[in-house]
Amino acid sequence: MKKIAILFILMVFVTLISCQQESYSTEKQDKRNYQAEHKKEPNTALVNAGVDEETDEGETSEQDTPNQSDQENDTAEQEDGLKVIDNPTSVELVVNKQRKLPDGYEPGDLVDANVPYHPSAGEGNPKRLLRQVAADALEELFQAAEADGLDLIAVSGYRSAQRQKQLYENSVAKNGQEHADKFSAKPGTSEHQTGLAMDVASAALVAVLEQSFIETDEGKWLEDNAHKYGFIIRYPEGKEEITGYGYEPWHLRYVGEEMATEIYQAQTTLEEYFGLYP
Numbered sequence: 001m002k003k004i005a006i007l008f009i010l011m012v013f014v015t016l017i018s019c020q021q022e023s024y025s026t027e028k029q030d031k032r033n034y035q036a037e038h039k040k041e042p043n044t045a046l047v048n049a050g051v052d053e054e055t056d057e058g059e060t061s062e063q064d065t066p067n068q069s070d071q072e073n074d075t076a077e078q079e080d081g082l083k084v085i086d087n088p089t090s091v092e093l094v095v096n097k098q099r100k101l102p103d104g105y106e107p108g109d110l111v112d113a114n115v116p117y118h119p120s121a122g123e124g125n126p127k128r129l130l131r132q133v134a135a136d137a138l139e140e141l142f143q144a145a146e147a148d149g150l151d152l153i154a155v156s157g158y159r160s161a162q163r164q165k166q167l168y169e170n171s172v173a174k175n176g177q178e179h180a181d182k183f184s185a186k187p188g189t190s191e192h193q194t195g196l197a198m199d200v201a202s203a204a205l206v207a208v209l210e211q212s213f214i215e216t217d218e219g220k221w222l223e224d225n226a227h228k229y230g231f232i233i234r235y236p237e238g239k240e241e242i243t244g245y246g247y248e249p250w251h252l253r254y255v256g257e258e259m260a261t262e263i264y265q266a267q268t269t270l271e272e273y274f275g276l277y278p
């Protein structure tokens with residue numbers, strides 16, 4: 001009888017220990033999962049970053065315009081399902097069709113880059129602007145391209161939320177809501193509003209922002225070299241379902257040299273890099 005009692009106590013004891021181990025290993029697994037998910041995130045706020053949503057035909061969209069002011073809750077999910085990013089000044093931010101900049105966000109360090117601009121971006125035009133760090137990098141990129149005998153021009157950089165709103169509303173009026181939502185970015189969701197994006201073209205190519213840009217020496221050079229100056233081709237070919245945009249060989253986004261090189265080598269996208277693609 002005594003033996004049975006001891007055996008019973010032992011069994012209970014063993015069961016308890018194994019339960020604890022299980023919960024410990026679940027914890028460890030959770031931690032590992034978390035680390036794997038966040039491995040590449042220098043800043044967890046990036047999860048709430050956003051991508052660039054304007055189409056470079058010059059349209060952008062915003063459906064929630066009249067209510068912008070009541071959507072100021074950082075990182076909160078809005079009624080329309082958009083997340084508001086809380087790190088708008090990070091060069092690593094992700095703005096996309098799911099992730100928007102805080103309402104009214106305007107970069108504090110916008111400057112002209114010392115590069116040739118398209119005639120549509122004349123002196124004083126806000127399209128010439130980039131954040132300082134991106135403008136410096138663009139100048140280096142243009143110098144390197146020129147040294148290789150290429151002829152790049154900058155077409156369109158910074159775009160304010162107000163401008164994006166106008167473009168979107170014009171598109172709705174002209175083409176209808178459905179078309180606008182497909183081809184235009186809503187205000188706050190265009191990467192051009194970050195001051196980190198620039199559309200570039202070959203000076204020789206008359207029709208500026210076209211996929212045929214990739215057929216030019218300038219387009220090919222950018223594809224192979226932009227990362228050395230901290231830029232990525234933000235909307236690569238065949239990644240439309242991930243980025244939300246078709247192939248835009250002309251749209252450069254500054255992310256810094258290290259990240260740009262990793263993304264270039266992995267032939268991936270900003271969304272995939274941060275694990276934002278389901």
Ligand SMILES: [Zn+2]
Nearest residue numbers: 056198199251
């Ligand atoms: Zn663009």
